Amino acid sequence: MFEGILITKDDAGYRAQLQSIDEAQLPEGDVTVQVAWSTLNYKDGLAITGQSPVVRRFPMVPGIDFAGTVTASSHASWKVGDQVVLNGWGVGETHWGGLAGVARVKGDWLVRLPEAFSARQAMAIGxxxxxxxxxxxxxxxxxxxxxxxxxxxxxxxxxxxxxxxxxxxxxxxxxxxxxxxxxxxxxxxxxxxxxxxxxxxxxxxxxxxxxxxxxxxxxxxxxxxxxxxxxxxxxxxxxxxxxxxxxxxxxxxxxxxxxxxxxxxxIDSVMAPLALRQQAWARLARDLDPALLEAFTREIPLAQAPAVAADLLAGQVRGRVVVRVTA
CATH class of the missing domain: 3.40.50.720 (NAD(P)-binding Rossmann-like Domain)
Structure with a gap:
């Protein structure tokens, strides 16, 4: 079991709530990741609040980003202990995303965490x-x-x-x-x-x-x-x-x-090919000042994600928000 934000839609309405999730509920994928950090983007705000039909399947764990550690893999590129980052690929929309303690995804969607960044910094970028x-x-x-x-x-x-x-x-x-x-x-x-x-x-x-x-x-x-x-x-x-x-x-x-x-x-970030993603992350590692990044980054616990998502859509959030998931 692990904690996560789960979005449901039924006769009682549309809800995004923090709750315990059984790992057996995770979707198919060839890599399992313990998520340390996630973040909130505009699309996450839409998904969590239901203000736009971002979520295509229910129930759904939102979060189009995450950074964490591989705990199981049958994918040739990844082994247990690897530090990885994920952005996009429909995660948080059609496939369970990063606002939960564990994620199971396709290994082809992952990028290796640049050595220049911690997992938290990678999600401050997001x-x-x-x-x-x-x-x-x-x-x-x-x-x-x-x-x-x-x-x-x-x-x-x-x-x-x-x-x-x-x-x-x-x-x-x-x-x-x-x-x-x-x-x-x-x-x-x-x-x-x-x-x-x-x-x-x-x-x-x-x-x-x-x-x-x-x-x-x-x-x-x-x-x-x-x-x-x-x-x-x-x-x-x-x-x-x-x-x-x-x-x-x-x-x-x-x-x-x-x-x-x-x-x-x-500019499409969701389905961008791996080579372009790797180039972008390499450039971020070279050209973005981590100290300056921290100046416009705010950290919240997972439980606060639904409330802050609403603030984000209301234009009340400055810069970036990182979500502490299991770190």
Missing amino acids: TAGYTAMLCVMALERHGIQPGDGDILVTGANGGVGSVALALLARLGYRAVASTGRPQEAEHLKSIGAAEVIDRAELAAPGKALGKERWAGVVDAVGSHTLANACAGTRYGGAVAACGLAGGMDFPATVAPFILRGITLYG
Whole structure:
């Protein structure tokens, strides 16, 4: 038996509760992991609260991330005692996830924990930070250099935004943070923002083409924010879109793409191939300052995950949240 958050849906309604779970209930998989740490991402908030149909099967253990130790394996790549990290692959949606003491998954989904990080630090990064790294890598592959101009980061107080700011600053870029919480401006500057703007500048319907402001963009918001970010991107620039906190719609025109030759990159962290995941984690180990990571990380026990998930969706959580599962 082990403790975990279990989501159920029946005639009595939708519930996410901490309870004891029998290991015999675990889904199929060729690797079993004792989970030490997990985390809360925006998708976890949706799953736990039921505000969006993220969970596809019931009952379900939420948690799209975990870090821990292999306790059993029939997979050729993994042996007992290996330290591993998992992000995505539908875990916490269609396959039991990381907000429980034990997880059983496919070995192909796992990445070896980088030596540079503890399991806790890996979850302070989590899918949010790993996605931020994928966004930065996309801008780099596009050819955007630090001297080319400002990089806009939307949803800057969130997990993706916080890590993106830290990475961009470490790599020499000038990052501009967009946030709906202007009282957090000094915090955002302390982790890497050179300038902070109010999200209201981007959140309302805008022009098909705006002033050329951004060499590149990391967007975790979508909707009008993404449309306006594209409209304000400089000739030949690029936008890396990875989130939809503001909505799934994209009320834009083709003008920025055909008149300024900008590129919109869709960043998917869930099904990204292993080689790309390994590259992203290697880059995080090289380019992310662990001390700075700690500055925007909050730790909670497993029992608090449902309450904090609701706070996350309400925009009341700064940066990253790590969940102590069995550590």
